[in-house]
Amino acid sequence: MQRRHLIAGGLAAAALPSFTFAQNLEKQKVTIAVGGKNLFYYLPLTIAEQLGYFKDEGLDVTIVDFAGGSRALQAVVGGSADVVSGAFEHTIAMQLKGQPMRAFVLQGAAPQIVLGVNPKTMPDFKSVADLKGKKIGVTAPGSSTNIVANFVLAKAGLKPTDVSFVGVGAGNGAVAAMRSGQIDAISNLDPVITLLARSGDLKIVSDTRKMDEAEKVFGGPMPAGCLYAPQGFLDKNPNTAQALVNAMVRADKWIHQAGGGDVIKVVPESYLLGDRAIYIDGFLAAKQATSADGSFPARGPQTALNALASIDPKIAAAKGKVDLSAIYTNDFVKKANLKYPKG
Known part of the structure; x- marks a missing residue:
């Protein structure tokens, strides 16, 4: 009887850390809006989902796919999603609209467009x-x-x-x-x-799948796909945000160690558009443009602002009012890399 109690107690103790971790999350159920989930631009999101990295962090993540990034952003603005997996430059436009959004983990080191x-x-x-x-x-x-x-x-x-x-x-x-x-x-x-x-x-x-060509086109490092959310979401849910980043950093690192054959075993069959060989070729072409560790480059936000200002007169006129430090943070990424140094 005593031995049975000891075994039961040991099992309960073993289960405790993950239960406690999940309990520490302010929000376990998170909805992420994305525009074109099958694209390599968003591959880290799919990898984190398919390999169970979100679940490992105690999260129950629902990913809602839209036709493009602007519609994914609308879902978060409208309140039907919590976080966007989308293009970094949207954070600049949203700040100027008085709806502050902050990017908190990078997926793409170049636009791949x-x-x-x-x-x-x-x-x-x-x-x-x-x-x-x-x-x-x-x-x-x-x-x-x-x-x-x-x-x-x-x-x-x-x-x-x-x-x-x-x-x-x-x-x-x-x-x-x-x-x-x-x-x-x-x-x-x-x-x-x-x-x-x-x-x-x-x-x-x-x-812009090629890093050197992307830098030439934009005049500097141009951060691309990332997770971003309203500042209010990050303020209210820092542990949840950290859990999301932990999963995404692991996915970024997995991709950098993966070959084409590894990727097609993980992604849904529908992503392959009927041709596995072409999908592998596409992955190899886009791989260099994915983030190695989820970090935003220091010069990236200014590059993005310069690019937008060159094509949008309203942004050009308000360029001096943009607070670049408020549109991104590497704080969560630094902690995630300490937790998962090798992915």
């Missing part, structure tokens, strides 16, 4: 200036794919109003829009880009 033209509708393409009056497909209007396209257009002397932007999503719809000639160019991400390029349905013009 590729602008390319349709060889069928633009066989004589010579420069970005040729896109004037053309239709450009983006994941959703106002999303990071739209913002990067605007930036590349501006460098060629074109305004956003000089083209027509069409929301085509981030999957088979985007591929079909290019192949059918509904759009003349596309700003999108992998695996869509690799699929189109391999089939001859895309001529690449600007490729």
Whole structure:
């Protein structure tokens, strides 16, 4: 009888740390909004979900997928989601709107967004200036794919109003829009880009999957996919935020150690768009642009502000009012790296 009590007591003690940890979370159920979850841009989110990293931290995470990052942001603003997995630059625009958002763990060290033209509708393409009056497909209007396209257009002397932007999503719809000639160019991400390029349905013009090209395009390190949330959420739920970051840092590190074969064993079959070999190629192309440890580069926020100011007169006019220290923090990431030094 005594021995049975000792065993039961030992089991209860063994279970205690995880129970206590979960109890310390201010909010165990968290909803994350994302725009195009199948994209490599958001791969750390999928890895953290599929490998159970969120559960390891005591979290019950629901991920809601939208057609683009701007719609994911709307879900958090509207209160139907807690956190956005989306583009870093949205934090700048939201601060200027008086709705402060803060990024708290990085997924992408570069935007991974590729602008390319349709060889069928633009066989004589010579420069970005040729896109004037053309239709450009983006994941959703106002999303990071739209913002990067605007930036590349501006460098060629074109305004956003000089083209027509069409929301085509981030999957088979985007591929079909290019192949059918509904759009003349596309700003999108992998695996869509690799699929189109391999089939001859895309001529690449600007490729920010490459770290050196991204730095050249933006004039510095350009932080991309990240988790960001209203400042109020982080203030009320610091332990929950830390748990989210712990999971994402582990996912970032897993990706940097993984090969293409490892990734296709983890992601849902639907992500592969019917071609495993092309998915692996897309992963290898995008891998260098994922964050190694979740940290935001010191010069990144200023690069993002400069990029937005160059294409948005309102942001340019208010540039001096932006408090860059308020749009991101590395505090949670530092703790996560101490907890998981090797992932």
